[in-house]
Structure formats: structure tokens, C-alpha cells
Amino acid sequence: MVKNTMKIWLKKIKSKTKNITWTAWGIWYIDPPKDVSLDGYRIDNVIQYTDTVITIYFSIVILALIFFIFKYRTRPGHTAVYDKGDTKKHVLATIAMGLLVFFSIDTVIEAMSFRDLKEAFWNFPKGKNVVKVEVMPQQFAWNFRYPGSDGKFNTEDDVVPAQNLMHVPVNTPILIQIAPFDVIHSFYIPNFRVKQDATPGMVNAMWFQATETGKFEIACAELCGNGHYRMKGYLTVESQEAFEKWLADNAPQEDDDDWDDWDTEVDEDNREIPKEWGWTWKEIQ
Amino acid sequence: MSEHHEQTFWTKYIFSTDHKVIAKQFLWLGLFFLAFGGFQALLIRWQLAYPEQPLPWYLLGNLFYEGGLMTPDHYNVLFTMHGTIMIFWAITPMLIGAFGNFIIPLQIGAPDMAFPRLNMISFWTMFLASIVLLASYLLPEGAAAGGWTSYPPLSTPVGGIAGEGQTLWTLALTLAGTSTLMGAINYIITVVRMRAPGMTYFKMPLSVWGLWLTSIMNAIFVPIIAAGLILLLLDRTIGTQFFIAGGLATVEGGDPLLYQHVFWIFGHPEVYILILPAWGIVSELLSVFSRKPAFGAKVTVICMCTIVVLSSIVWGHHMYTTGMSPLLGKAFMFLTLLISIPSSIFFLNWLGTLWRGNLHFDPPMLFAMGVIWVFGLGGLTGLYNATVTSDIYLHDTMFVVGHFHYTMAASVLFGGLAAIYFWFPKMFNKKMNPLLGKIHFWVSFIPLNYVFFNMMVLGYAGQHRRLYNPSEYEFLAPISDLNISITIFAIILGFSQLIFAYNFINSIINGEKAEANPWKANTLEWTLEGPIPHGNFATTPTVYNGPHEYSNPAVKDRDWIAQSEPMPT
Numbered sequence: 131m132v133k134n135t136m137k138i139w140l141k142k143i144k145s146k147t148k149n150i151t152w153t154a155w156g157i158w159y160i161d162p163p164k165d166v167s168l169d170g171y172r173i174d175n176v177i178q179y180t181d182t183v184i185t186i187y188f189s190i191v192i193l194a195l196i197f198f199i200f201k202y203r204t205r206p207g208h209t210a211v212y213d214k215g216d217t218k219k220h221v222l223a224t225i226a227m228g229l230l231v232f233f234s235i236d237t238v239i240e241a242m243s244f245r246d247l248k249e250a251f252w253n254f255p256k257g258k259n260v261v262k263v264e265v266m267p268q269q270f271a272w273n274f275r276y277p278g279s280d281g282k283f284n285t286e287d288d289v290v291p292a293q294n295l296m297h298v299p300v301n302t303p304i305l306i307q308i309a310p311f312d313v314i315h316s317f318y319i320p321n322f323r324v325k326q327d328a329t330p331g332m333v334n335a336m337w338f339q340a341t342e343t344g345k346f347e348i349a350c351a352e353l354c355g356n357g358h359y360r361m362k363g364y365l366t367v368e369s370q371e372a373f374e375k376w377l378a379d380n381a382p383q384e385d386d387d388d389w390d391d392w393d394t395e396v397d398e399d400n401r402e403i404p405k406e407w408g409w410t411w412k413e414i415q
Numbered sequence: 416m417s418e419h420h421e422q423t424f425w426t427k428y429i430f431s432t433d434h435k436v437i438a439k440q441f442l443w444l445g446l447f448f449l450a451f452g453g454f455q456a457l458l459i460r461w462q463l464a465y466p467e468q469p470l471p472w473y474l475l476g477n478l479f480y481e482g483g484l485m486t487p488d489h490y491n492v493l494f495t496m497h498g499t500i501m502i503f504w505a506i507t508p509m510l511i512g513a514f515g516n517f518i519i520p521l522q523i524g525a526p527d528m529a530f531p532r533l534n535m536i537s538f539w540t541m542f543l544a545s546i547v548l549l550a551s552y553l554l555p556e557g558a559a560a561g562g563w564t565s566y567p568p569l570s571t572p573v574g575g576i577a578g579e580g581q582t583l584w585t586l587a588l589t590l591a592g593t594s595t596l597m598g599a600i601n602y603i604i605t606v607v608r609m610r611a612p613g614m615t616y617f618k619m620p621l622s623v624w625g626l627w628l629t630s631i632m633n634a635i636f637v638p639i640i641a642a643g644l645i646l647l648l649l650d651r652t653i654g655t656q657f658f659i660a661g662g663l664a665t666v667e668g669g670d671p672l673l674y675q676h677v678f679w680i681f682g683h684p685e686v687y688i689l690i691l692p693a694w695g696i697v698s699e700l701l702s703v704f705s706r707k708p709a710f711g712a713k714v715t716v717i718c719m720c721t722i723v724v725l726s727s728i729v730w731g732h733h734m735y736t737t738g739m740s741p742l743l744g745k746a747f748m749f750l751t752l753l754i755s756i757p758s759s760i761f762f763l764n765w766l767g768t769l770w771r772g773n774l775h776f777d778p779p780m781l782f783a784m785g786v787i788w789v790f791g792l793g794g795l796t797g798l799y800n801a802t803v804t805s806d807i808y809l810h811d812t813m814f815v816v817g818h819f820h821y822t823m824a825a826s827v828l829f830g831g832l833a834a835i836y837f838w839f840p841k842m843f844n845k846k847m848n849p850l851l852g853k854i855h856f857w858v859s860f861i862p863l864n865y866v867f868f869n870m871m872v873l874g875y876a877g878q879h880r881r882l883y884n885p886s887e888y889e890f891l892a893p894i895s896d897l898n899i900s901i902t903i904f905a906i907i908l909g910f911s912q913l914i915f916a917y918n919f920i921n922s923i924i925n926g927e928k929a930e931a932n933p934w935k936a937n938t939l940e941w942t943l944e945g946p947i948p949h950g951n952f953a954t955t956p957t958v959y960n961g962p963h964e965y966s967n968p969a970v971k972d973r974d975w976i977a978q979s980e981p982m983p984t
Contacts, residue, residue: 160872160875160876160893160894160897161876162808162875162876162877163876163877163890172804173804173805173807173808176802176804176805177799177805177808177809177875180798180799180802180805184795184796184798187795188791188792188795191762191766191787191791192788192791194766195766195769195784195787195788198766198769198770198772198774199769199774199776199784202705202769202770202771202772202773202774203774203776204706204773204774204775204776208773209706209773209966209974210705210706210707210771210772210773210965210966210974211707211771211772211966212707212708212965212966212967212968213707213708213710213770213771214708214709214710214711214712214963215708215709215710215711215712215714215764215767215768216711216712216713216714220710220711220767221711221714224711224714224760224763224764224767225714225760227759227760227763228755228756228757228759228760228763229756231755231756231759232752232753232755232756232759235755235798236752236753236755236798237752239752239798239802239805240748240749240752240802242804243748243802243803243804243805244745246804247741247744247745247803247804251803251804251807252741269575309661310661310662311661311662312568312574312575312661312662312663313566313568313569313574313575313663314566314568314569314671316736316811318811318879320808320877320890321890323807323808324807324808325736325807325808325810325811326736326738327736327737327738329660329661329671329672329737329738330568330659330660330661330662330663330664330671331660331661331664331669331670331671331672332660332672332737332738334737334738335738346890347888347889347890349879349888350879351810351811351812351879351880352566352811353491353561353562353566353569353881354569355491355569355574355575355576356486356487356488356491356560356883357487358487358491358881358882358883359487359882359883359884359887360883360884360887362887362888404662408661408662409661
């Protein structure tokens with residue numbers, strides 16, 4: 131009777147848990163989203179280096195711990211060695227090991243990070259081929275603005291596509307400036323390893339370059355209210371021609387009176403759509 | 416006569432000025448909120464594993480939500496209150512309130528705290544704060560929902576959170592901060608002024624060092640967060656705009672970033688405020704159960720002091736993605752990484768204590784060794800967040816959640832549980848069941864590691880935090896199974912704490928009477944026969960020995976000598 135009940139329960143548990151990933155160290159076979167950016171590999175490299183080194187150090191600590199547990203466990207006749215560990219030799223040894231950790235992990239990842247920041251993440255692209263985009267998140271959607279054919283923002287020919295849809299050309303540096311309409315948001319595209327907060331009162335900059343075409347998800351990484359979880363956008367990476375065609379399709383029509391047409395006041399989420407962009411491109415340097 | 420008796424009851428158990436009673440009051444408060452906040456964690460985990468499916472009966476879904484279904488508003492309340500409660504209402508009262516109160520006067524040989532009445536007021540302010548916090552659940556709009564960091568403008572009425580829950584949260588936290596501050600001043604002065612004769616600073620046990628340094632940090636940094644919270648309260652109630660800018664602002668001059676700086680100037684030291692008592696306690700316990708002096712105790716103390724100084728100048732690493740100036744970003748990164756030097760020295764001293772010891776695996780020792788494991792992982796994974804480039808990707812993902820659960824939840828909680836198992840005989844004069852203690856360790860340790868480690872894996876796979884429904888995103892589809900298995904382990908972890916609850920309460924009621932010094936420890940509290948009277952020591956002890964005199968060859972027949980016992984010549 132008991133056995134049968136047990137069997138039924140076991141079956142139930144088995145059927146419920148059959149397709150679940152059970153992993154003690156899932157990091158070995160769960161990958162981050164595919165990197166499709168020019169510089170994303172730099173971040174992956176820093177993470178990989180840190181993974182490797184800390185695995186080594188942690189393993190040493192745990193092996194030592196297990197060894198000590200076995201070797202120095204209490205048993206009849208076994209006594210501890212009276213050792214305060216405050217001789218010069220001991221202190222120097224611990225400090226040396228502390229410095230070893232610092233120089234083998236910290237200084238290396240620091241050097242990698244400094245190099246990557248200088249060469250890539252904080253080295254904003256300049257030049258004519260750079261595509262500039264203004265991003266204005268709001269509760270709970272992404273607004274994008276392109277400068278149009280004159281290359282300047284806040285002019286008649288600015289392109290403001292439908293919300294949550296961003297298009298960029300492949301293999302071209304994309305320079306973004308971002309400021310929110312209401313609260314703090316964070317522009318996060320996992321496939322590009324980029325993340326940038328949008329804080330009221332500040333215009334922040336970031337850049338990336340796509341190496342593959344496709345459609346990728348944009349998420350908001352900073353809590354912005356109860357719709358935070360569904361504040362999702364799509365980034366379409368396409369060829370230069372397709373991108374130009376898309377820009378032209380979204381260009382303001384003759385009868386458009388700039389913002390008035392776009393301004394539908396209140397949408398189904400009872401969300402105020404911004405009537406004005408409210409800020410504009412800030413030239414850096 | 417009966418009136419007199421009742422008065423005694425009130426002054427003895429409720430409005431007591433005895434540090435040992437106040438310690439127990441803090442302990443009960445902390446344990447209550449630990450259960451409360453822990454339960455909320457299970458609800459959060461359920462939602463992440465089975466988004467928008469009704470909660471099962473064992474999570475009491477129907478009791479809280481209509482049809483057992485959680486809405487995004489509920490979810491935001493859950494993680495906000497889970498974080499707030501665990502940090503300020505569970506860990507702080509348990510480690511700093513309960514053990515700070517209990518250990519400090521007993522271990523330094525003092526009759527009580529320097530200011531017993533302030534001590535009592537500190538507890539009752541905390542109690543008031545708890546009532547304010549719990550009352551916010553009863554509001555029609557629900558409790559606070561801005562995250563435990565409550566960044567404005569979201570946490571201001573113009574940012575979308577209009578209910579009074581957020582206001583009460585701000586008020587409750589300010590009150591809790593006031594309570595902490597009163598405690599901190601008390602602890603600092605007690606340690607400075609009331610040490611027994613012969614108790615020099617370096618003869619203080621490491622647990623007192625940890626608690627004392629924590630109190631110094633509390634005294635410095637709690638006023639900063641209190642200032643920030645009061646400004647936020649003004650923004651919420653009388654319409655000032657200290658932290659509002661951009662499209663929502665009607666006047667110029669506010670800055671949301673200012674709040675983030677103020678918050679993290681307090682917020683990063685807060686991590687060390689919580690961990691230092693645990694570190695001190697663990698250093699102490701490893702020495703007791705290895706029957707060996709704490710390895711390099713002076714160096715450990717110097718490391719703790721270094722970490723205190725460094726921790727106050729690294730807050731910017733929480734803000735790498737805010738558009739920080741490159742110079743500032745690099746400086747914060749360098750300073751943050753510097754912390755790994757004292758931390759590794761500190762860590763090696765723990766291993767050094769075990770080295771050539773005589774290890775007794777009682778429950779407090781298991782938990783103390785558990786801290787070596789979980790803090791090892793928690794500390795090392797901090798490197799990813801300290802580095803600007805990897806933090807760009809990992810910031811605000813579940814990786815950060817896993818990391819700070821390892822450092823704050825796992826390490827601090829294991830330190831606290833080790834302390835409970837260790838000092839229980841002195842606090843309640845009863846024994847706890849050691850077998851149940853060992854079972855409790857293993858059923859906590861294994862699921863806890865599964866949950867927190869794989870949280871980091873989730874973050875590595877891209878899952879951002881505070882996410883109501885991961886199934887909204889395609890890039891999160893590969894890890895939906897992992898979310899389920901984590902939740903199953905989290906539920907095991909949560910319900911296995913019932914073993915501890917049973918052991919704790921049953922031991923208080925039915926436990927065997929404990930001897931005065933069950934662990935053969937040498938610090939002053941173990942020289943007292945329980946129950947310890949108000950005023951502690953009949954005669955003020957004189958201290959002759961260091962706090963970790965175990966296996967000293969000068970002592971014959973036993974492997975310890977009390978601090979107040981002259982060393983045989």
C-alpha cells in the first residue's frame with residue numbers, strides 16, 4: 131500500500147520534472163545570447179578570463195578545506211598545534227598570497243577592461259558614416275528618432291518610426307544618445323552586450339556596431355514601474371539599402387505637421403505619449 | 416501585591432533595559448521577519464518559474480491573491496519588500512541587534528551597555544518601524560513597489576507610484592535607521608569605555624571587533640541614507656523636487672542621480688555593515704572548533720579595518736551604467752578591486768586557523784565552514800561586477816542578484832545561524848539538538864548553492880532582474896527550465912527551515928539544561944553560570960589572556976584557558 135503510493139508519487143514527480151534543466155554548474159552549458167556586435171567579444175573575454183581564474187582559486191580553497199576536514203578531524207589522540215600565525219613568516223606568506231590573487235586576477239581584468247574602454251566602449255565613433263539615433267524611453271515603450279537626410283535633429287525631416295521598432299544598418303557604427311521621458315530606464319540589448327541607463331535630466335551616450343543582420347530584442351533593465359517586464363523593443367539589423375528604404379518609408383509626409391500627427395495623446399495603457407521630444411542631440415567634445 | 420508583580424513582568428520582559436533581554440527581543444523580531452521575507456522569496460520564485468500560473472496551495476496563493484494569481488503590481492511589491500525586510504528587518508536585528516547586544520557586554524566583561532535606556536528605546540523604535548512597515552501592506556494600493564533601492568523619480572508620486580505604501584516605506588526605513596543609529600552609538604561607547612581591566616583592544620574577541628567596526632560604519636553611514644530618505648519623503652509628501660528632473664520636473668535643480676549617490680554611499684558600506692559581524696563571528700567560531708588560536712588575529716583585524724576604509728570609497732561601482740565619467744569609472748573600479756587584497760588575506764587566515772587544528776564538527780562549525788564556501792563564491796563573483804566592461808553586460812541582471820545573495824544572504828545568514836547554534840546555550844540555558852542542527856545545515860547548504868549559483872547563470876544568460884514574466888522574451892526561452900529547477904530547490908530550501916524552527920522552539924521549551932561552557936570556549940561569557948542575572952558579572956573579571964587561547968602547551972589537562980584565568984607558570 132505504502133509502496134504503491136510511493137510509486138505513484140515518484141511517477142508524478144518524474145513526469146513533472148522530466149524536461150527540466152537540472153544543473154549544478156549550468157554555466158558550462160548555458161550560453162549567453164549570441165554575440166552579434168563588433169566589440170561584444172571583449173566583454174565575453176573578460177568574463178571568460180575571470181571564470182577560469184576564479185575557478186582555479188576557488189578549487190584550491192575547497193580542496194584545502196576538504197583536505198583539512200579529513201586530515202585534522204578530531205579523533206582520539208589527535209591534538210591541535212598551538213600556532214597563532216603571527217610570526218613574520220606567516221604574515222608575509224598571507225600578504226604574498228593576497229598580492230598574488232590581486233596581480234593574477236584583478237590587475238589583469240583591470241588592464242583588459244581599461245584597454246577595452248579606451249579602444250571600444252568609451253571611444254565614440256566619429257565621421258560621416260556614423261548613424262545617429264536618439265532614444266527616448268517612457269513608461270513602457272521605446273521611442274526612436276533619426277535625424278533624416280539633413281543629419282540634424284529637431285528639424286522638419288526627423289524620422290520618428292512607430293514605437294519599439296529600431297532599425298540599423300549592418301557593419302556601421304551606431305551612435306546613440308539617450309534620455310528618458312519620465313523615470314529611469316535602461317537600454318539593454320543582450321545580443322550586443324550593451325546597457326545604458328537613461329536618467330531624467332541627463333543625456334547619455336553609447337555606441338555599438340552590428341556584424342550580422344537579424345531581429346533582436348531590446349529590454350529595459352532598470353525597474354520603471356509595473357509594466358517594466360513588457361517594455362520590449364525590437365532592433366532590426368539590415369543592409370544599408372534596406373535601412374535607407376525603411377527610413378524613407380517612415381519619413382514625415384508632406385501633410386504631416388511634425389509632431390501633431392504622431393501625438394495620439396493617450397494609448398490603451400492609459401499612457402501619456404510625449405507631445406514633444408523635449409531634448410536634443412548633444413555634441414560631445 | 417499583584418500590581419507590583421505585573422510591573423515586574425513589564426520591566427523584566429517587555430520594557431527591559433537588560434541587554435540580554437533586548438538581545439532576545441531583537442532575535443525574535445529578526446526571526447519573524449526572516450520567515451516573512453523568506454516566504455515572499457518563494458512567491459517571487461514561483462512567478463519566475465511558472466509565470467502567471469496560480470500559486471499552489473502550499474504557498475497560500477489563494478489567501479493573498481484572487482484566484483492565486485499574482486499581478487505585476489503584486490510582484491513589484493514582493494521583491495521590494497523582500498529586499499527591504501531581509502536586509503533591514505531580518506539580518507540587521509539578528510546579527511547586529513541580537514548578537515551585538517548579547518555578545519558585546521558579556522565578552523568584554525561589562526555589566527550592561529553604556530546606555531541601557533537608549534538600548535531599550537532602540538528596540539522599541541525598531542518595533543515601531545516594523546508596525547509602520549507591516550501597516551503598508553494593508554493599504555488599498557499595497558506596500559512599496561519601487562525596489563529596495565527605490566530610485567526616484569519612480570519612487571515619487573510623479574513617477575507613477577502614488578500609493579502611500581511607498582511613503583510608509585520611506586518612513587519605516589528612516590525609523591529603522593534611527594534605531595540602528597542609537598544601537599551603533601551604544602555599542603561604540605560600550606566597547607571604548609567599558610572593557611574589563613586587562614581587556615586591551617587586541618585581547619577583544621574577533622566577534623566583538625566585527626560588531627564594533629560595524630557600529631562605527633553604521634554611525635557614519637546611516638545618517639547619510641536617513642538624509643536621502645527624508646528628502647525623498649519630502650518629495651513624496653509636500654511636493655519638493657529634490658530628485659526629479661527632465662520631463663516630469665516643474666522646477667529646475669533636482670537630480671535623480673543625486674539619490675543614487677546618496678543611496679550607494681550608504682548602500683555599499685551596508686554590505687560590509689552586514690558582513691563584518693558575520694566575519695567576526697566566523698573567525699571566532701573557527702578558532703573555537705579548531706581548538707587553535709585564530710590564525711593571524713591581528714592581521715585579520717587590520718584587514719577588517721582596511722576593508723572598512725575601502726568600502727566607503729567604492730560606491731560608484733553600482734553606477735557604471737549611469738553615464739559616469741570615464742575617469743570616475745576607472746577610479747571606482749581600481750578602488751573596488753583593491754578590496755580583494757585584504758579579503759584574500761582574511762580568507763587565508765580562516766584556512767590558516769583550520770590548518771593543523773583539531774576540528775570538531777558541531778553545528779556552529781558546519782555553518783562557519785559553510786561561510787568559507789559561500790563567501791568564497793560571493794567574493795570572487797564580485798570581480799565581474801567590479802570590472803566596468805563585464806558589468807556593462809551583467810549589471811541589473813540576475814547575476815547581480817545571485818552574487819549579492821551569496822555575499823549578503825548566504826554568508827550573513829550562515830554566520831547568523833552559526834551564532835544562534837553557538838550562543839543558544841548561553842542565551843536560553845538549554846541545549847539544541849545537534850543532530851537536527853547538522854541535518855539543517857545540509858538541507859540548507861545544498862539547495863542554497865543550487866539556487867544562488869544558478870541565479871548567476873541566469874544573469875549570464877541575460878535575464879534581467881525584477882522581471883515579472885521572463886517568458887515575454889525570446890532570448891530567455893532557453894533558460895525557462897533552469898528557472899523551474901531553481902524554484903524547486905528554493906522551495907526545498909524554504910521548507911527545510913522548518914527543521915530549524917522546530918529545533919529552536921522545541922529546545923527552548925523542552926531542551927535539556929545546558930552546562931555553563933558546553934563548547935569549552937575561553938571568552939568571558941562562558942565563565943558565567945546561567946541564567947545570567949541583570950548586571951552580568953558578580954565581580955568584574957580581570958583579563959589575562961587573549962581571546963583564542965586553545966591548545967596552549969602551558970596549560971595542562973585541557974586544551975583551553977579562560978580569558979580571566981591567570982596563565983599557569
